[in-house]
Amino acid sequence: MSRTFLPWINRSLSSSKLPPLGCNFSTSLSQPFNSPRSLQILPSSHPNPLYHLLPPTQNPSQLVDLICTSLKRPDCDLSVLRNNLGNLLPRLNTSDIGRVLLRCQSDYASALTFFNWVKNDLCIVPGVYNYCLVLHILSWSRQLGQAMELMTELFKSVRNEIPKEDVFRVLVVSSEECYWDPVVFDILIKAYLKIGSVREAFRTYLKTTELGFAPSVISCNFLIDRLLKVNDIEQCWVVYGIMGRVGIHPNSHTFNILTNVLCREGDVDKVNEFLERMEEEGFDPDIVTYNTLLRSYCRKGRLEDAFRLYSVMSIRRVNPDLVSHTTLINGLCRADRVREAHNLFNQMLHDGLDPDGLVYSTLIYTYCKEGNMKESKLLLREMIGRGIFPDDFTCRVMMEGYGREGNLISAINLVVELERLGVPLSKEIYDHLIISLCDESRPFAAKNFLDRICAEGYVPSMCIYYKLIEALCSNDSVDEALILKAEMIEKGKLPNLGSYKSLIGSLTRTGRSKEGELLMEEMNGLGVMPDHEICRALIHGFCKEKNVARAESILETFAAKFGVIDHESCNALIWVIAEDGDANALMELQNRILKMGYAPNRTSYKYIILGICKAATPHKGKLHELWICRRPEQFLRPA
Template sequence: MNRASTKLIRKAAPFSSDVPSITPIPPSSSSSSSSSSSSSLQLITPPSSKSLANPLYTFLPQTQNPNEIVNIISSSLKQPNADLCLLQARINHLLPHLGPAEISRVLLRCQSDSVSALSFFNWVKYDLGLSPTPRNYCLIVHILAWSKEFKPAMKLLTELIQSVEELSSGEDVFQSLVLHSEDCNWDPVVFDMLVKAHVKLGGVKEGFNAFMKAIEAGFVPTVSSCNCLLNGLLKSNLTAQCWDVYDEMGRTGIRPNEFTFNILTHAFCRNGDVSKINEFLEKMEEEGFEPDIVTYNTLISSYCRKGKMADAYYLYKIMYKRGVMPDLVSYTSLMNGLCREGKMKDAHQFFHRMVHRGLNPDVVAYNTLISGYCREGRVQEAKALMYQMIGNGICPDSFTSRVLILAYGKKGGRLISALNLAVEVERLGVPVSWDVYDYLVVRLCEEEKPFAAKSLVERKARDGYEPDMLVYEKLIVSLCKVDCLVDALFMKCEILRREGKLGVETYKALIFSLCRTGRSAEAKSLADEMVLDGIVLDLEICRALIFGYCKERDVGKAQALLESFAMGVGIFDNESYHEVARVLSEEGGDMMKLQQRMSKVGYKPSSLTFMYTIQAMTKNSKRVSKERETCSPSLICLEA
C-alpha cells in the first residue's frame, strides 16, 4: 500500500490508555512569578505505569532505580547475544514497574533492530505473562513491517484484531495503527496486511471497512490485498461489495490483474447476470487481459448450471480459436451439463473426446457420468463405469458407491442388489459412507424386513457403524410390527442411553405390540413413562391399552383406564367403552353398575351398550335357572 499524497490524512481517534496524558496545571495564588513563567503543562504518569517520580531514586544504583528500567532493558538488548532470562533474574525486583508505557518506550528504542524488538515483545508476553496493550501491538507491527518482517508482523496483527474482538472494547484497529504511526518508522503496507488479516480471520466486512478507510485516508492498496478482499467477499456472497471494491480500484488507479478479473467473473456468474458477461469480457480485453483457462472454465460451468448449453458449447469452440486448450475441468463441466439434461450419449462422447485428446479422466469426471446414468435409472452402465475406473487405476470414492447403491435401492425390487453391491464395493476397497447404511436399514424396514435390517446393523457395528436415533426408531417400529419385542425393547434401552428420550411413534409401536402379545401391564408402564417425559397420550394409545386389558379379560383395569382417560386427559372413546361392555357382558358382569359409573364421567349409553346389558341379563338369568335345576333334587329330599 502506497501513500496517495505526501501528507498522511489522519482522523481523530481516542488515545490509548498507556499514552501519557498532558493536563494543564491551574494557576495558584501562592506561586511565585518565577514558577508562573515556567511551563503550565505537567506530564501525568498513567495509572498502568508503576514508576514513581521520587527524587530519592536518583541516589540508588541503576539496577535498583525503577525509573531506569527502560534504560537497563534497552542497554541489555543492544548487547551481542542478549540473554533476557538472565536479565529477568537480575532485575526481578524492578519488573513490577514495567508497565505498558515502559514497554512502548523500549520498543521505540529498538525500532532499528526488529529482531531485538520482537524478542523483547515475546519475552514480555510469554515469560513475564504481561498483556500488551493495543499501542504496544501497533508499535511492534509497525517496526516489523518497516523491517520487511511480514510474517511475524501478520501474526501479531492477527493477535491484535482477536484481542480487540474478545475484549469488545470498540477500539478501531485501523485508527490505532494510524495514530501510533506518528511515533515510529512505518510502512503503508501495514494497511494491506490489516485487510488481509481481517479476511483471514473471517471478518470480511471488517476487511472491507478497513479497505474503504484506507482509501479515504489517502492510501492506495496493492492489487494483492484487493484480490484477497474480493475473494473473501465472493466466498461470503457479498457480491455487491465486490463491485464497490472494483470501482475504488478504478478510481484510485489500481491496475487489476488476471486474478482480479477471474474473481469478478465468478461474481457475475454467482449473481446469475450472465447477459452482462460478454460486456465484462470486452472490458477485460480493453484492459489488456486475455481470458485464460480459469475464466473460460468459470463461464462454462456457470452456463452449464443454468442450462445454457448452447452458450457453453460456443465458449468451448472459442477457446480453441484463441489458443486456450480445454482442460479436465472444461470437459467435466460440459459433461455435467449434458447429464443434467439427460443427454447421456452426448456426455459420454465428450468423455471419449477428452481421452482421445490426451487428458486422463479423474474420479470427478467418472462420477459425473456415473451420477448421470444413475439419474436415468441405467445402473448397469453406471456399474460398468465403476469397474472401468478401477481397471484404469482410479479408486472410486464414497460418492461413487453412494450414487450407485442408492440407485439400486430406489429401483423397484433391487434392494437386495443394493445390499450385495455395498458388500462388493467394500471388498474392492471402495469406502461406503454411514449415511448409505442408514438408507439401506430404513429401506429394509419399509419393505418389512426387520430381521435383515437388524442383521445389517449388527454386522456393520463391528466396523464402528452406529445408526442415528431416527434409524433406530424405524427399526424398532419394524420389529414391533412382527412382535419381536425382545430386540425392540433392547434397542429402546439403547436409544434412551444415547439420547435420553424416544419419539411418539416408537412409543406407540411398542405399546401396540405389548398389548397384542398380552403384556398390557408393561404397555401401561410405557404409557406412564411417556407422561413423565411430557408426551400427551392420544386416542390410539388409550384404545390400545383398554383393548389389551380386555383381551386379557382384565375388565376391572380396562374399566379403570376408561374412567381415568375420560377424567384425566379428556379422551372419550366409544369403541373402548363398547369393548369393555362386550367383555363384561360375556363375563356376566353387572352392566347396570358399569353404565352408572360411565355416566358419571360423561359417557352416554348407546343401543350397543343396551344390547350388551340385555345379553348379560339373559346370560345371568339362564345361569340362575341352571343352578336351580341342579339344586332341585336336594330340595325335594328336604321337603320329604
C-alpha cells in the same frame, strides 16, 4: 508500496492526534499531541531531580537505558535483567515500552524479543501504540509474516477496548516516530480479511487510498474476493474503480474475480464487454476465466452458449481442463441430457484427461434418477477400477436407485461387492438398507443382513432396533420381535413406547393377550408409561378371547393407575356384553364404568340400547343383524 519516512503525515490526520506516550490510548484521540521526531527529546516519565542520587539499578530514570543496554549485548538474558531490576520493573509503563522499542527499531529481533518479554514474562499489557510501533519495525524490516501474526493479536487485544478501525489511525500517527513502510496498511487489510472483518478491511482500503497510498494488487484481489463471498457486489466495483484511479494495475487474477462478480450479478451479457476491456489491458482470458463463464452459463441453463464458449476456448488455444468438462457434464445432467453428458465424458477420456470422483458421481446420480441401474453400476465399477473410491453420496444414490426399482437384493449384493473391493461404507448406508427392507415388509431379510454386518463391527442404533421390531410385529412374527427386544435390553438399550405398542398389538392379535398384559407390566417397570393405544389393544384382545372380566380389569387399571380414559376401549367392552343380550349385566357394567370415571358417549348408549332390545326380542340373533334392521336414530328417537 515503497519504503518511506513522512513526518508530514500526522498533519493529514489532524483529528487523529494521539495522547502523550504512556497514556491509555482508549481515553481520547482528540487530545493535542506534538509528536517529537527524535528519541533524545522524548519527555522523561520520571522527572524527579533526586533520582540521580540513587544507584543506576534503583534509579527509575535509568530504566530505559538499562533495558536497551542489556538488549544490545550479544549474551542478552532478560531473565537476569529481571532479577537485577526487580525493584524498577513494576514502574515500567507503556511510555517506557515505547521508548525502548524506538531505540531498537533498527534491530527488529531485539525489539520483538523485548516486546514478547513484556507481554509474557512481565505480564504487562502493551498499549495499542506499542503494538503499532512493533508493526512498523517489523514491516520496515520486511518481516511480514510476523507482522501479520502480531496484527491479528492486536485485534484480539483491543476487541473490547476500542473500535477496530482506530488501529488505522494509531498506525498513521505512530509512523511519525519511526521508520516505516506503507506495506503495513496492506498487512492491516489482509489481517482484517483473515479474521473475517470484511467491512473493516474495506474501510481501511478507502482510508489508505485517501491518504495517497496504493495498496498492493494482491491485497485488492483478496478484498474483492472476500466482498464477493459476502455478496457485496457493489463494493467490489468500488474497489476496482479506486484501483484505476490511484494507479494500481490489475492482474489476471483481478479480472478472473471480477468475471465471477459479473456472473454473480446475473448479467452474463456484460461479460463480453468486460473481456474486451481485459484484452485492452493486455490480459488474455485464461482457463479460470473461461471456467467461471462456463459455470455461470450452465447454472442458468444456457447450455448452447456454454458449448459455444467451449468451442472458442480451443480456437484461442486455451485447452479445456477437467473443471471445464465437469462443469459441462453437470449442466447436461441437470438438463436430463445424460446421454450427451456421457458422450462428453468419453471425449474427455479420449483427450487424455483423468476424471475424478465428481464426474463419475454426477453421471451415476443422473442414471439412477432415470432408473438405468445397469449403466450406473458399470460406471461405478469403472470408477473403482481407476482407483477412485465412491463417496457416501454415490453409494447412497446407488442404494436408493435400487430401492426405487424394488430391487433391494441387488443393493445388498452391491454392498457385499463393495466390501470385498475394500470400499469403505458408512453406517448411514447400512441403516438405509435395513430401514428400506423393513418398509418393504421384509423383516427377516433385514434381520439376516443386520446379523451379518454386526459380525463385522456394525453397531445398530436404537432406531434400527425399533424399526425391526415394528416390521416383525407387522408380519405377526412376534416371537422373533421378542428375541430382538431381549437383545436390546441385554445391551442396555431400552425399547421405546412404539416398540411396546407393536409387540403388545401383535400379541393380542394372535390370541396371546395375557403375554401382552405381562409386557405392559414390564414396560411400566422400566419407566415407559402405556397409553390409550396399548389399553385399546389389550381390551380388544381379551374381548376377542371372551375374557370379559380381564378386559374390564384392564380398563379399570388404566383409568385408576395411568389416568388413561379411552372411550373406544370402554365401548368395545360394552359391545361384547350387549351382544350377549344380558340387560342386567349391561346395567351393572354401566354402573361400574361410571365409577371408573367414564361418561358414556353416544356410541355407548347405542350399544346399551341395542343390548336391551336384543334381550327383549324373542329372536336371539346376532346383534349386528338387529343393528342392520333398525337405524340408530330409531333407538334414540324420543317417545
